[in-house]
Amino acid sequence: MASIPQKVVHQYLRHNKKFPHVWCAGCSNGIVLGAVIRAIHELQIPKDDVMMVSGIGCTSRMPVYVDFNSLHTLHGRAIAFATGIKMVKPNMKVIVITGDGDATAIGGNHFIHAARRNIDLTVLVLNNHIYGMTGGQYSPTTPEGDFASTTPYGNIDEPFNICQLAMGAGATFVARGTAFHALETQTLIKEAILHKGCSVLEIVSSCPVIYGRLNKKGSPSRMLENMRDNSINIKAAEKLPPEQTEGKIIRGILKKDDKAVEYYDKYTQLVNRIKSKNK
Amino acid sequence: MAKEEVKAPQELEKDWVLMQGNEAVAKAAIDVGVKFFAGYPITPSTEIAEILAEELPLNDGVYIQMEDEISSMCAVIGASLAGAKSLTATSGPGFSLMQEAIGFAKISETPCVIVNVQRTGPSTGLPTKPGQGDIMQARWGSHGDGPAIVLYPDSVKEAYELTIRAFNLSEKYRTCVILLMDEVLGHMREAVLLPDISKFRVINRLKPTVPPEWYKHYEEDQKYLSPLASYGEGYRFHVTGLAHDAHGFPTNKPAEVKTMVTRLKKKITHNIRDIVQIESFMMEDAKVAIFAVGIVSRAAKSAILKARNEGLKVGLLRPLTIWPFPDEAVQKMLRNVETVIVPELNQGQLIHEIERLTKDKTDSDIVKIQKANGELITPNEIYKSIKEVI
Amino acid sequence: MSKNKKCDKHEVRLSGSGGQGLILAGIILARAAVHDKKRVTQSQSYGPESRGGASRADVIVSCEEIYYPEATRFDILLALTQEACDKFLFDLREEGILVVDNSIVKNISLLSSKIYEVPFTEIALEQLGSSLPTNILSLAFLVKISGIVSEQSLKKAIEESVRSAFIDVNLKAMKLGFDLAKKYK
Numbered sequence: 001m002a003s004i005p006q007k008v009v010h011q012y013l014r015h016n017k018k019f020p021h022v023w024c025a026g027c028s029n030g031i032v033l034g035a036v037i038r039a040i041h042e043l044q045i046p047k048d049d050v051m052m053v054s055g056i057g058c059t060s061r062m063p064v065y066v067d068f069n070s071l072h073t074l075h076g077r078a079i080a081f082a083t084g085i086k087m088v089k090p091n092m093k094v095i096v097i098t099g100d101g102d103a104t105a106i107g108g109n110h111f112i113h114a115a116r117r118n119i120d121l122t123v124l125v126l127n128n129h130i131y132g133m134t135g136g137q138y139s140p141t142t143p144e145g146d147f148a149s150t151t152p153y154g155n156i157d158e159p160f161n162i163c164q165l166a167m168g169a170g171a172t173f174v175a176r177g178t179a180f181h182a183l184e185t186q187t188l189i190k191e192a193i194l195h196k197g198c199s200v201l202e203i204v205s206s207c208p209v210i211y212g213r214l215n216k217k218g219s220p221s222r223m224l225e226n227m228r229d230n231s232i233n234i235k236a237a238e239k240l241p242p243e244q245t246e247g248k249i250i251r252g253i254l255k256k257d258d259k260a261v262e263y264y265d266k267y268t269q270l271v272n273r274i275k276s277k278n279k
Numbered sequence: 280m281a282k283e284e285v286k287a288p289q290e291l292e293k294d295w296v297l298m299q300g301n302e303a304v305a306k307a308a309i310d311v312g313v314k315f316f317a318g319y320p321i322t323p324s325t326e327i328a329e330i331l332a333e334e335l336p337l338n339d340g341v342y343i344q345m346e347d348e349i350s351s352m353c354a355v356i357g358a359s360l361a362g363a364k365s366l367t368a369t370s371g372p373g374f375s376l377m378q379e380a381i382g383f384a385k386i387s388e389t390p391c392v393i394v395n396v397q398r399t400g401p402s403t404g405l406p407t408k409p410g411q412g413d414i415m416q417a418r419w420g421s422h423g424d425g426p427a428i429v430l431y432p433d434s435v436k437e438a439y440e441l442t443i444r445a446f447n448l449s450e451k452y453r454t455c456v457i458l459l460m461d462e463v464l465g466h467m468r469e470a471v472l473l474p475d476i477s478k479f480r481v482i483n484r485l486k487p488t489v490p491p492e493w494y495k496h497y498e499e500d501q502k503y504l505s506p507l508a509s510y511g512e513g514y515r516f517h518v519t520g521l522a523h524d525a526h527g528f529p530t531n532k533p534a535e536v537k538t539m540v541t542r543l544k545k546k547i548t549h550n551i552r553d554i555v556q557i558e559s560f561m562m563e564d565a566k567v568a569i570f571a572v573g574i575v576s577r578a579a580k581s582a583i584l585k586a587r588n589e590g591l592k593v594g595l596l597r598p599l600t601i602w603p604f605p606d607e608a609v610q611k612m613l614r615n616v617e618t619v620i621v622p623e624l625n626q627g628q629l630i631h632e633i634e635r636l637t638k639d640k641t642d643s644d645i646v647k648i649q650k651a652n653g654e655l656i657t658p659n660e661i662y663k664s665i666k667e668v669i
Numbered sequence: 670m671s672k673n674k675k676c677d678k679h680e681v682r683l684s685g686s687g688g689q690g691l692i693l694a695g696i697i698l699a700r701a702a703v704h705d706k707k708r709v710t711q712s713q714s715y716g717p718e719s720r721g722g723a724s725r726a727d728v729i730v731s732c733e734e735i736y737y738p739e740a741t742r743f744d745i746l747l748a749l750t751q752e753a754c755d756k757f758l759f760d761l762r763e764e765g766i767l768v769v770d771n772s773i774v775k776n777i778s779l780l781s782s783k784i785y786e787v788p789f790t791e792i793a794l795e796q797l798g799s800s801l802p803t804n805i806l807s808l809a810f811l812v813k814i815s816g817i818v819s820e821q822s823l824k825k826a827i828e829e830s831v832r833s834a835f836i837d838v839n840l841k842a843m844k845l846g847f848d849l850a851k852k853y854k
Contacts, residue, residue, distance in 0.1 A: 017517075017528050048513050053357075064517055064528060069510040071360065072519035072529075073353065074383055080350035084357025084365070087341045088315055089511040092361075110353075113346040271336045278337065297696070297703045297711070407715055467712040467738050468696060470703045580736040658737050 005038060012037045012047070014067050022061050024132075026208040026220030028179035032126055033062055035182050036095070039189035051092045053082040055102035058133045059126040059205075062097045076107030079114045082121050090264045093122070093193055100127040100141040104160050108140075115169035118197045119263035123171075124189065125162055125200065128207040136210035147214040166200035167255050173199035174255040179206060180227035181251060191253065197262045204231070204249055298471050300438045300464040301368075304394055305330035307442035308366050310476040312483075314340040315358035315365040317351040319373060322406040323462045324396035327368035348373035352380035352393070359384075359391045360518060362509030364446060364483075368394040370462075371413060372403060375420070382421035383520045384455035385543065388497065390484060390507070392445045394458045396465035399624075399653045408653030409462040409574060411624040415631075417457045418602045424540065426547045428554055429457045429602035431572045436471045438464060440479075441599065447482040448554060452546050453507055459601070461574040461624070463655065491515065496527040497539070503546035547603050556599040557608045561587065565594030567668055568616040568643070569661065570609070570633060572601055575622050581658035586665045593665050604632050613642040618668040622648035622656045644668070678731040679817055680740035683808070684757055685749030687715055687724040690804030695726025697826045698808060702730045704822035710738040723752065730817060745815055747807055748774055749789070768811045770803070785814060785853055792849070793842065802842035809846025814854065820847065 013019075023029045040050060050068040054060035056075035063070035069092070073081045078096045086094045103111050103125045114121055130148055131137040138148035140160045147154060166174045173195035177185030185203055192199035206212065206223040217223050227249070234252035237245045261269070298306070305327050308316070316331045318324075328344070335342040341358070345351040348369050355365040369377065374395045384391055395417065399410035413420075417429045428448050432438040441458055449456040487494050487506040496516040498505045508514035521529040522536045530536060547554065558576075561583055562568060569579040576597040586593045596612050598605045612619065613636060621630045630647050637645065648664055650656050681698065683691045692713045699711035708731045716722035727740040745766045748754035754767075754774045761767055761779075769777060771786035787810060793803045805827060812823050824843060831839050 014517075014528075017526070047515060048511065051510055064519065067515060069515050070517045071357070071510075072517070072521065074379055074520055077349065077353040077380065080345065080353035081357035083343070083345070083350070084315065084317060084354035084359075085361040085510060087343060087354075088358045088361035088363045089509075092511045109346050110350050113350070267336075267341065274336055295703050295706070297700045297709065463712055463738065467710060468699055469710040469735070469738070470699075470708050574738070577736040577738065584736070655739060657739075657741060659741065 005034065008041050009034050009037050012041070012066050012068075014065060017064070019065070021065055023058060024209040026206075027058070028128070028205040028224065029059055029062065029126065031179045031182050032124070032185065032203055032205060033065070035186040036062075036097075036124065036189055037066065039186050039193065042186075043190055043193060045093055045193070049092055051082070051085055051089070051094045052097060053078045053085065053094060054097040055099070055107060056133070057099040057102045057131070058128075058207075059097055059099040060102060076102055076105070077110065078102065079107060079110040079121065079123065083114060083119055086119055086121060087264060087267070090120070094120070095193065096121055096123045098123065098125050100125065100129060100162065101131050101139040104140045104162060104165065112165070112169035115166050115171035115198050115200065117263040118170060118172050118260050120196055121198055122189075122192045122195075123198070123200045124192070125202045126205045127162060127202050128205040128211060130207050130211040132207045132210055136214060148211070149214070162202040163200070163254050170198070171200045172197035172255070172257040172260045173253070175200075175253045176202045176204070176249065176251050178204040178227040178231055178249065178251060180224040181231075184233075184251065188253070195256065195258075196265075197257070197260055295470045295472050297468050298435050298473075299326065299466065299468045300435050300460060301326035301396065301466065302330060303435045303439040303471070303473075304368070304442045304458070304460075305334065306473075307439045309334050309338055311443045311446045311481055312364050313366050313446070314338075314363040315355065316340070316367065317343045317345050317354035317358070317365070318367045318369065319345055319348045319351050321348075321370045321373045323398055323465045324368040324370050324394060326465070327394060327396075331366075348376040349380065352377040353383075355391045356380060356384050356387070356389050359389050360387075360510055362512070364450070365391045366394070367391075368396065370396050370398050370406070371400045374413060374416065378416075378420045378422075381455055382423055382425055385421065385425035386423075386520055386522075386539075387518050388453040388505075388543075389455070389518075390446075390449035390453050391455045392442070392449055392458060393455060394442070394460065396460045396462060398462050399651065405653040407462065409624055409655060410651060410653070411461065411573065411575070411628070412651065413459060414572075414601060414623075414625065414628040417459055426454060426543050427457065427602040428452070428454060428547065428600070429459055430599060431459045431601045432464065432599070433573050433576050433597065434471075435464070435467070435469045436473065437599070439471075439473055443476075443479050443481070447480070450484045451482050451504065452550065452554075453484070453505065454546070459573070463574045487514065495525045497523070497525045497542070499542055503542055503549055551603055554600055554603060555605045555608075557605050558595070558597040558599060559608075560595040560597065562594035562596060562612070564592050565616055567591070567593040567618045567620065567665055568612050569593065569595045569620045569622065570612070570629065571595065571597060571622050572629065575624060575656050578656050578658045579622065579661050582661035582665060585658065585662050591665060591669050593669070606636060609633065609636050613637055616643050618644045618646060620646045620648065620661065620664050620668065622661055622664075624650055624656065626651050678729060678733070678735070679744045680742060681728040681730070681745040681747075681817065682725055682740045682743045682757055683728070683747045684723075684725040684753035685747075686753075687722045689724065689749050690801070691724050691749070692726045693830065694804040694808045695728050697805070697823070697830045698728045698812070698818065700826035700830060701812075701818040701822040702728070704825055705818050707732060707818075708735050710735045712738040725753065725757075745811055745817065747811055749803070749807065751775065766811065766815055768807060768814070770807065785810070787849060787853065792845070796845060797838060797842055799838075802839055805839045805842040806846045806849075809843040810850045810853075813847045813850030
């Protein structure tokens with residue numbers, strides 16, 4: 001970590017384009033973007049090999065700011081576009097940037113099927129528990145009882161646990177980080193990118209301007225501190241009795257299966273098999 | 280769906296072969312260099328997917344069956360941006376699901392081809408019966424104000440030729456091209472003599488010649504053609520469904536947005552002579568013209584031959600490109616004949632375009648034949664109509 | 670056939686229910702016509718079911734370009750169900766040939782010298798051990814009776830169109846169909 005973090009980030013931004021960014025003051029998206037860039041930098045992946053694909057939402061504006069191959073798609077569909085790219089350019093590192101609504105509501109079908117196929121995508125789901133861009137409607141991860149612009153009397157929906165959903169659907173790398181634990185998250189991003197197969201990394205994020213305000217979560221820094229206070233690393237959690245970890249956000253790698261064959265590799269195996277048979 | 284197991288013939292005659300419409304599309308796709316197909320099974324287009332599932336792995340291509348038509352269309356766009364000629368095939372219900380992403384292909388100016396083998400609608404309708412209900416959806420189905428190139432074959436041979444042409448136009452003009460087919464054509468077989476692919480001019484997208492730092496994803500020349508880089512080749516461009524500037528970066532500046540929407544329109548209108556193809560059948564001395572597309576035009580030709588045997592002066596004008604609409608040819612027809620008969624397998628779609636172009640009282644009378652019950656319009660029905668108007 | 674002019678158009682409808690192999694029979698007939706260097710179209714109509722439901726295949730053979738691909742006035746009608754026979758009988762040309770499976774079709778409301786009533790299904794069961802090749806048996810019968818395609822071309826088309834494991838039984842069915850036709854002619 002010899003380089004000054006800010007300097008590293010600057011090397012990867014499209015300075016001449018479209019700044020200032022769209023994110024509100026206090027939003028944690030910038031922290032996560034910094035972690036993504038530093039992870040890519042530390043892995044020494046050439047910019048030309050990085051493909052960043054996003055859907056629609058605050059989080060999904062990320063690709064436009066960075067000097068990679070970038071594709072800002074339709075609401076919920078980033079994974080589907082990314083699947084097409086990966087199958088044509090298997091050597092590219094395809095990173096999907098998505099949010100809780102984008103990935104698990106409108107894009108839920110693509111999310112589970114990418115996990116099922118175990119296609120080599122790195123899916124970063126920034127979970128801020130709300131639709132920020134459209135003004136604060138509740139999402140599939142808004143906790144029960146919480147307020148949003150469309151739950152004026154409190155939310156009655158049961159929220160998704162994104163990591164459990166990904167594991168259940170067959171993703172072979174599943175992890176969780178938070179915006180507060182930026183360096184830990186940076187390591188998780190690196191692990192997710194290095195994993196060959198469908199990696200899902202949920203990053204707990206904060207939307208102080210809407211979600212925070214509607215639910216009286218305090219200042220932006222208070223919301224980040226809440227991530228610190230209400231989460232626990234899985235290694236520490238394993239040593240504790242269940243009652244002490246109940247209700248806490250479990251951080252770290254929740255699943256890692258290196259044996260499962262990745263989807264493009266399976267396709268290549270199939271092609272080789274039929275070609276050798278036809279000879 | 281009901282489908283019989285048919286083994287492909289081992290050795291065919293050297294020249295004529297028996298081929299199915301859907302098979303011709305799949306064969307053309309392989310011949311024109313398609314390297315990516317994403318789709319979802321739906322009658323009556325499924326044979327295209329089945330054949331490509333067999334052929335693409337053997338031809339350095341990728342076949343993937345997606346979770347729905349939405350993702351199929353998105354994967355096709357992604358694959359095209361990564362450099363592969365890409366195709367999907369579907370029918371009405373799936374075509375509706377694809378509309379959002381079709382708009383993305385249009386605004387992002389990404390080449391790709393969508394085959395819609397139409398069935399009777401609305402909704403699930405009659406999955407195994409023909410209908411021409413998607414003519415307007417193919418033009419206006421996606422929200423917003425985008426361009427459309429839509430081709431419409433009437434025979435197995437033409438299904439092959441227009442698939443190649445669809446790719447040529449999509450690669451040249453950087454947009455999605457829709458190939459509309461009739462269920463009957465998708466499923467029917469006929470004896471065909473296909474020209475060798477070497478007889479066709481295959482157009483591939485222009486690649487940028489400038490270094491990456493000079494590259495603009497939406498550079499344009501006077502013909503509204505622009506080079507297209509692929510992801511992963513050093514250009515690191517940005518693509519978005521938002522209104523964008525010449526670099527592809529989002530913009531809401533009215534002047535930049537105007538440039539973008541104007542280019543989307545002008546690249547079609549400016550090149551309309553290159554895009555529009557029509558067939559004129561026995562029109563030289565015709566007093567009555569039939570205006571029909573696809574399978575209906577074949578019933579019309581049968582009827583015309585019968586009428587001509589009786590000395591009735593009747594002909595057919597058939598667009599192979601239905602969008603952009605061949606205004607010029609239709610206006611000429613409206614000036615030259617007394618009556619235009621418009622038979623179509625719907626409750627009135629093509630007729631609106633004909634009526635739109637009928638401005639003058641001296642223009643022809645218009646007679647419609649419309650059928651949307653899953654049956655074809657027969658030669659006899661058209662013949663009767665000819666007899667009534669002459 | 671009644672019309673001997675070489676370039677006459679012949680319209681054939683093979684009708685019955687789904688699962689009887691009529692579309693395959695249509696494809697085989699069309700393929701045989703291609704081997705005879707004829708123009709041909711083969712179209713079909715069927716419901717969503719894989720088995721059961723009305724099903725038909727139309728084959729039009731000509732020396733000239735064929736425009737409308739559906740048979741409207743049949744030169745040959747094969748009916749393997751009563752329903753199909755009742756429905757399509759009246760679109761048979763005056764000189765047209767009607768072939769029915771009289772193990773299934775019991776009533777024919779038409780008098781003509783060109784009606785052939787043959788218990789195809791029963792014969793297939795008895796002599797081929799299965800009702801499955803009924804389609805080829807009846808197709809071969811009508812080919813022999815009408816001469817719409819050559820016998821060699823039909824054989825070649827069968828060999829090309831059925832899976833290798835079923836070629837023998839289908840060729841047997843074809844030969845049986847030819848022999849039957851000799852008896853009925």
